[in-house]
Amino acid sequence: MKYVKTEIMVGMFMLAGIVAAVVLCLKVAGLVMSEDSSTYTVMARFDNIGSLKIRAPIKIGGVLIGRVEKIDLDKDTLTPVVHMAIESRFNTISSESKASILTAGLIGEQYIGITPGFYDEDLGTTYLKQGDTLKDTGSAMVLEDLISKFAFGAKE
Amino acid sequence: MYEFLGALGRYGLKKLASLGRSTVMLVNALWGVPKPGKHFPLLVQEIYFVGVQSIIIILVSGLFIGMVLGLQGYNILKDFMATGSLGTLVALAILRELGPVVTALLYAGRAGSALTAEIGQLKASEQISAMEMMAVDPLRRIIAPRFWAGFISMPILSILFCIVGIYGGKFVGVDWLGLDDGIYWSGMQNSVDVITDFYPMLVKSLVFAVACTWIALFNGYDCKPTSAGISAATTATVVQSSLAVLGLDFVLTALFF
Numbered sequence: 498m499k500y501v502k503t504e505i506m507v508g509m510f511m512l513a514g515i516v517a518a519v520v521l522c523l524k525v526a527g528l529v530m531s532e533d534s535s536t537y538t539v540m541a542r543f544d545n546i547g548s549l550k551i552r553a554p555i556k557i558g559g560v561l562i563g564r565v566e567k568i569d570l571d572k573d574t575l576t577p578v579v580h581m582a583i584e585s586r587f588n589t590i591s592s593e594s595k596a597s598i599l600t601a602g603l604i605g606e607q608y609i610g611i612t613p614g615f616y617d618e619d620l621g622t623t624y625l626k627q628g629d630t631l632k633d634t635g636s637a638m639v640l641e642d643l644i645s646k647f648a649f650g651a652k653e
Numbered sequence: 654m655y656e657f658l659g660a661l662g663r664y665g666l667k668k669l670a671s672l673g674r675s676t677v678m679l680v681n682a683l684w685g686v687p688k689p690g691k692h693f694p695l696l697v698q699e700i701y702f703v704g705v706q707s708i709i710i711i712l713v714s715g716l717f718i719g720m721v722l723g724l725q726g727y728n729i730l731k732d733f734m735a736t737g738s739l740g741t742l743v744a745l746a747i748l749r750e751l752g753p754v755v756t757a758l759l760y761a762g763r764a765g766s767a768l769t770a771e772i773g774q775l776k777a778s779e780q781i782s783a784m785e786m787m788a789v790d791p792l793r794r795i796i797a798p799r800f801w802a803g804f805i806s807m808p809i810l811s812i813l814f815c816i817v818g819i820y821g822g823k824f825v826g827v828d829w830l831g832l833d834d835g836i837y838w839s840g841m842q843n844s845v846d847v848i849t850d851f852y853p854m855l856v857k858s859l860v861f862a863v864a865c866t867w868i869a870l871f872n873g874y875d876c877k878p879t880s881a882g883i884s885a886a887t888t889a890t891v892v893q894s895s896l897a898v899l900g901l902d903f904v905l906t907a908l909f910f
Contacts (some may be wrong), residue, residue: 503701509707514809517816524838525819541707564835578704606737606836624831 536582537627538566541596545635546577547607549598554608555581562587565609581609583625590625591616597635607637655724671761675871681792682800682870695798703764703799703807703866707814712762715747716812719821722746727830728886735830743822748850749910755901761894762806765869766781768799769890772873773883781874796872797872803866804859810834811858853909860901867892 500508545617546568563583571578576643583590593614600607614633616622726742772795775781784791819841826832845851869890876886 504697506705507697507700509702510708510806511809513708514812517752517809517812521748521812521816521819521851522847525748525815525841526845526851550839550843552835552842554833559831561835601737602736634897 535585536563536566536629537585537588537625538627539581539583539625539627539631541579541581541609541631541634542571542574543598543634545639546579547598547600547639549579549607549609549637553606555583555611556592556608557611557613559585563643564613579609588624588626589616592623592625592629593633594625594631595633595635598637600638600640611629612620659882671871671875674875676868678792678796678871678874679800679844679867682797683796686797686801692793692798695794696802699798699802700806700826701803703760703768704779704809706759707763707810709875710759711810711814712817713757714759715752715817716821717822718751719743719818720746720825722818723822723825723830727826737836737840739826739832740837740839741823741840741844743826743842744819744845745850747815747818747822748845748854749830750884750902750906752818753811753854753857753861754898755833756807756811756863757898759897760803760810760861760899761865761869762891764803764806765865765894766887768803768866768869768888769873769876770883772796772799773876773878773886774873776876777878777880796874799870800866803869804862807862807865808855809860811854827858830893839877856909857902857905860905861898863895864901868894868897 526622549565549567551565553565555565563581565579566582567580569578570576579596581596586653590611591614592617594613595612595636597610597612598607599610614622616624686842689721722743727736727741730738730742733867772781775795781791781795784794823834827834827837872886872890872893876882
């Protein structure tokens with residue numbers, strides 16, 4: 498069956514509309530995550546993650562090394578568990594490193610900053626690999642807590 | 654005094670009558686859902702005319718509106734150290750308001766006026782009367798395919814506008830001004846929701862499609878069959894469609910958000 502040029506153009510138009518709608522749902526509304534570069538996932542437990550969001554950057558010394566993949570709540574301890582997808586080429590991060598939730602600017606987006614720890618095989622430290630958990634973490638600075646500490650005195 | 658009342662009454666009756674005629678036309682057009690096979694070639698032709706040929710103007714204006722939003726938003730948010738919210742700002746502004754509204758305004762100017770002029774010309778050259786003489790229903794043959802073409806095309810155009818606008822904001826914010834790519838998208842993905850933002854956009858564009866196409870078709874169908882009449886009808890189409898779109902937008906926004 499032969500089609501006229503108009504029909505082909507209309508077909509392309511409608512296809513473009515459908516593709517754009519799908520892109521809008523996936524990319525803009527964030528229905529599904531699409532990560533294609535190879536990463537490994539490391540967990541970290543925090544007391545309070547503040548307003549950390551999925552896909553927030555993970556940085557060492559300000560350099561982007563990965564993104565937050567998933568934020569979950571541990572059912573037993575009721576503490577937030579952050580799954581961090583770190584790019585595979587950064588594979589020499591010591592397991593003694595510290596992950597803290599920092600804020601870009603005063604009211605900016607929150608991100609995870611990793612302070613590298615020492616690496617010494619004799620003391621049993623290893624490089625981080627898939628499925629490891631960072632023990633040393635620093636929670637998010639919550640402005641309301643700071644203000645109440647300042648106003649009513651620290652009770653810790 | 655009586656003269657004034659009489660003039661007012663005649664004006665009101667005339668408006669009411671034209672409203673009635675336009676409703677009859679709309680109902681007939683709605684009734685004439687194109688049947689596969691018989692009416693599809695007409696429908697495809699009209700989608701090509703109102704939809705495909707409007708793509709360029711929609712894409713270009715979407716891109717520039719997104720870029721301007723990115724630039725203005727970045728410069729203002731920078732003062733508050735909140736450039737991380739740029740993606741949210743651009744996406745919500747475009748999805749909720751600018752996308753459907755600007756698309757509808759451009760559609761009214763680009764496709765609506767052309768529809769009015771085309772149908773007015775058909776009427777002026779008595780082709781509509783000729784169709785009636787041949788027992789071809791002009792509503793079925795001329796009005797219905799154009800109406801449905803507008804109804805199908807407008808949401809697609811709106812979606813394309815939104816996508817291009819959001820990428821325009823990304824070009825300026827991320828690629829030019831150096832905002833982080835992930836923060837742009839993550840801020841957006843955290844605040845944009847399919848239910849609360851995407852569906853209202855579609856509903857808005859469908860309502861605007863009905864309003865714009867209806868106004869354009871009726872003005873053409875009801876115009877004086879002279880060149881001055883066609884020109885007046887074309888102007889009326891653009892003015893009435895723009896006002897209708899902006900007014901309806903307020904009502905819909907009040908309903909949705």
